[in-house]
Each structure stands twice: as structure tokens, then as C-alpha cells.
Amino acid sequence: MHNYAHRLKIEDDINTDYVISGRYKFKIQDPKELAKHIFEDMEPAFHERIKKGDFLVTGENFGCGSSREQAPVALKASGLKAVIARSYARIFYRNAFNVGLCLVECETRFIDDMDEIELDMEHNMVKNLTKGINIDFKPIPRIMREFLEKGGVVEYFKEKKGFSELV
Amino acid sequence: MRQTIAEKILSEHCGKRARSGDIVIAKVDFCFGQDGTSGMIIDSFRKMGVKDVFSSRRACMVIDHSAPSPNIGVSAIHAKMRGFGKEYGVPVFDIGSGVCHQVIPEQGFVTCGDLVLGADSHTCTYGALNTLATGVGSTDLAITLASGKNWLKVPETIKVIIDGELPKGVFSKDVVLNIVGDIGADGATYEAMEFYGEVIDDFSMDARFTVSNMVVEMGAKCGIMRADRKTLAWLKKHSSREPKPVEPDNDARYAEIREYDMSELAPQVARPHTVDNVCDIEEVEGTPINEVYIGTCTNGRMEDLKIAASILKGKKTAPGIKLIITPASRDIYLHAMKKGLIGTFLEAGAVVNNPGCGPCVGTHQGVLADGESAFSTANRNFKGRMGNPNSSIYLGSPASAAATALAGEIADPREFSRRLK
Secondary structure, eight states, X not given: OOOBEXXXXXXXXXXXXXXXXXXXXXXXXXXXXXXXXXXXTTOTTHHHHOOTTOEEEOOSSBTBSOOOTHHHHHHHHTTOSEXXXXXXXXXXXXXXXXXXXXXXXXXXXXXXXXXXEEEETTTTEEEETTTTEEEEOOOOOHHHHHHHHHTSHHHHHHHHTSSTTOO | XXXXXXXXXXXXXXXXXXXXXXXXXXXXSEEEEETTTHHHHHHHHHXXXXXXXXXXXXXXXXXXXXXXXXXXXXXXXXXXXXXXXXXXXXOEEOTTSBOHHHHHHHTTOOOTTOEEEEESGGGGGGGGGTOEEEEOOHHHHHHHHHHSEEEEEOOOEEEEEXXXXXXXXXXXXXXXXXXXXXXXTTTTTTOEEEEESHHHHHSOHHHHHHHHHTGGGGTOSEEEEOOOHHHHHHHHHHOOSOOOOOOOOTTOOOSEEEXXXXXXXXXXXXXXXXXXXXXXXXXXXXXXXXXXXXOHHHHOSHHHHHHHHHHHTTOOOOTTOEEEEOOSBHHHHHHHHHTTHHHHHHXXXXXXXXXSOGGGXXXXXXXXXXXXXXXXXXXXXXXXXXXXXXXXXXXXXXXXXXXXXXXXXOOOGGGGTTTOO
């Protein structure tokens, strides 16, 4: 199974309006349908390139702007295994883990569009197989990892029956 | 104890001493959603399988983003919100009530010292009332609705001191745009901001809300001001809750201290397509504009409408200009009507919308055509924000917007300075 990196033409400050336009967030409630419109105002056919298990690779402050949770929901439904960025905006960061979308924070200048990528969660490492380099990513806090394992914060909350055991 | 305001408020709400970098579980005083986020709040809430909301008095929902509904999909979300409100006793502020960020403080739900979570990124607006108020997503909000709590990382704080006396024709929007341009779209990510200085002290509460509203455009978690006589008088008028003002310690630890003198500031404009792409208005003067929008949670308050009206009074908008004005709440609309401002707007050729978010989110009430440019008093100019990716948005103050509506191109409000107080 080979999985690839996808880069947008714009590098930094990609906001959640770009991820999914306000035009759709009100109209469409099915994540699979939403996923067909990601990045539409920037690069209309972008979603067609993504195969299940692929990665979105981007620069600084990914997901800034609106708090819309439809952004990580649509990215997850598009089949992306994770987003790999140099940094994230805070509301998007919370939302992504809450809905079970993995975010990895590391240097991304050595990953080109269509490089073959593997994610090593155990060793906190992004492996760029095309270039033969490994890139360390910032360890993901335990609480976030647990959200990912359970599929999101709702599942976590249900299992733990509340908030007392969190953190 | 060397604590900032954010550290103090979070300490108070998690029951132990909170220091920047800690992750704490904090009790939340008030939480809410709007119609862009509440559909998913309700879905997540129901999935959690809890019996009830943590408190029906400490939560609400506001139908503002696409109100009245422009299509069947939105109508379904609105109906779902009304149904949820009925089932759990949570107040739902229906179409025409106004923008959540005006309605919630106006209804007296929040006061000094509160921790507020809202499923809307501009929840930071209430920092002007000496609260730690921050935006979260729908599922985060659902968790709080169910438990009355959430987990939060205690932020570091950037202290911002704004001194000087603003020149005529320069307003709070220009001040905050200048700061956004200086700090950048991610210059305050994960951090709290505290605002001080002569300029903030001089500002009315309406003007202070404008500043706190825009801190998220720098990535900040919240933008807090101290409570002074103006804050307490405003709260007394709107809220029956007991305010608990929070001051930082004298020796609080700040990540950074930034000082500004705004005495020479020119009106500021954020050019397409990022909020931190800021310049003096002279640089873009004369840019042809098709639509002017005055309103939103940034600049749809009474003071904003008064400033716009002082420029528009007795004049007509330029031929071909669409001027759209949206009071931020029903109370403001009524007040503006009694003061004769609505008449002034209509006589100038404006469309006055019902209270709400208006065309800011691009779903209705003023969607731009291909190639068109808007001058707006909102807080975001992202490509496609007003509904069309092939259009451009410039951001500025209500005074700059009104001057632009009369000229048909970006115009300097200082030319109308005799009309401005």
C-alpha cells in the first residue's frame, strides 16, 4: 500500500473557509458530500487526487479562522490519514482530534507533492520514502492520542462516563 | 503569585493554581452555539447519551449566521435547534435577535471573571468584559453542554499597551487592524492577550468589543481587558449577575510586552485575501468598490451606526454602489430607529437588513458577483468569504466604509472630519 503527500499551491495560513466554504457548511450535512468540496475556492479538483490513507502536507498556521468543525470532518471523510503541517491554529487543532483526525506537527519543507510518505506513530516520525529521510514530529499529548484511538472525544467521553478521568 | 488574568481565571475555574503550559479541566460559566455550529453540537450531544444539559441557564443557541433561512438545508438546522431548545429548556434566540456576540452580552449572560466557551471563533469578543472567552468547535461545545466543563491549555499572555490620542477619523477598528498587521495571522497562536493603555481607557465599550473581537485573527485564544468604571456600568445596565473583576498580579509573567503609540495612526485597511495584509488607507484610496457592508460582530453596534450615519446624513451613495447595513441586534436596531439613523441610511440609498450576521459569511443577503470588490466592516476577508471565490474583500472602519459608499471607491473618512465628532 503506497500513500502520497499532497501539497496545495498556498503554503501558510490556510484558513477553514478554504478547507470548506461557508456556502457548503450550512447546506450539506453528509461528510462524504462535504469532502467533495474541500479547498474548492483554491484548487477546485483537489479532492480527486486524494486516495485513502494519503496525507495533506502544508506550512504554518493551518486551519486558522472560523471554528467550523466541518473542516476536520470533511478532511477526515476525504480519506486523508493525517495532516502534516509546520503549525496549526488552536481551534482547528482541538476540533481535529475531537473528531478523530490525526494532526502531525513537524518541518514540512522536505516533503514535495506526491512524495511517498509513511507515518510512524510509535517513534513520532514522518518517513519520506521518496527522499529517504525521516522527520521527527512533535509528540502528540496523551489525551489527544486517546481521542484518536477511540475515534474521537465523544467515544472517549462515553467510555469514561464524563470528564473526571480526562488529562 | 505572578499570574496573568488568564491564569487567574483558569485557576479559579479548575480549583488549583494554573500556570501557562498546564492542561486543566475547568468549569465553564456559559456556553453557546450558533446556526453554523449547532447542528453538529446537537448530533455530538445526542451521541454522548447523557440525559440532560449541565444547566439550561448557562447555555443558549443563537440563530444568526443564515437568518432568516435562505434554503431548505438551513431551515432544517434552524428547526433542529428550536426542537433541541424546547426539549432541554435551552434558550434559542431566533431569527432577527441578532449576532450571538452582541446578543449574549446584551442579555446579561456573561460578566467579569467568567470562563466562556462558544462554538464560534469570535467568542473572544467578551474579553472586553474582563472574561476569558474563547471559541471552540461543535463537539467541544457538546462536551461542555453535557458536563459543564472542558479541558484547556493554560495560555501564555502577550501584554499590549496602546497609548496616545487617536486622530479624528481614526477608530478602534483601525487600531486593531494595525495590531493584526503588526503581529500577523499566527503571531499570537495559542496565547492570551491583555490590552491596556490610554487608547483602551478612552474607548467606549462598543469600541472595546471591536478590539477583543479581532484577536482570533492573530491566532489568540482570548483578548482580555481589565474592568473599569465603564465596564461595570455597562454590566450593571445589562446583567443581574455579580461581576468579579480580575486584575493581573503586578509582577505577572508575560511572554511578551508590546507597546504602541497610535497618535499618528491613519485609517487602516486590510487588503484581500488575508486580515494581516494591512496598509494605510492612502495606499488603496481610489480602488473601485461595488458593495459596502456595515455591520457584523466587529462593527454592527450603536456607536458604529452613529459614525456611519454622521457621514451618510443628507447624502446619496455613489451610482452602482450596493450599501448594506446590518444592526448587530434587535435592541440596536430599535435604538437606531428611535435616533433616526435607519431613516438616514434609507435616504442615503442603503438596504438595512434584519439583525444577524448579514452577508459576512457568504450565505445570503449580499453575495458578490465574479470580479466584484467589497469594502466591509467585518473581521475576515478570506477569498470566498462573502460567497464568491472570484471576488475581493477590503476591511476597514465604519467611517471608512461610509466614505467609500459615497465615493464609489475606497475613500479616506478624514475628508469628512467636520462631520465626525
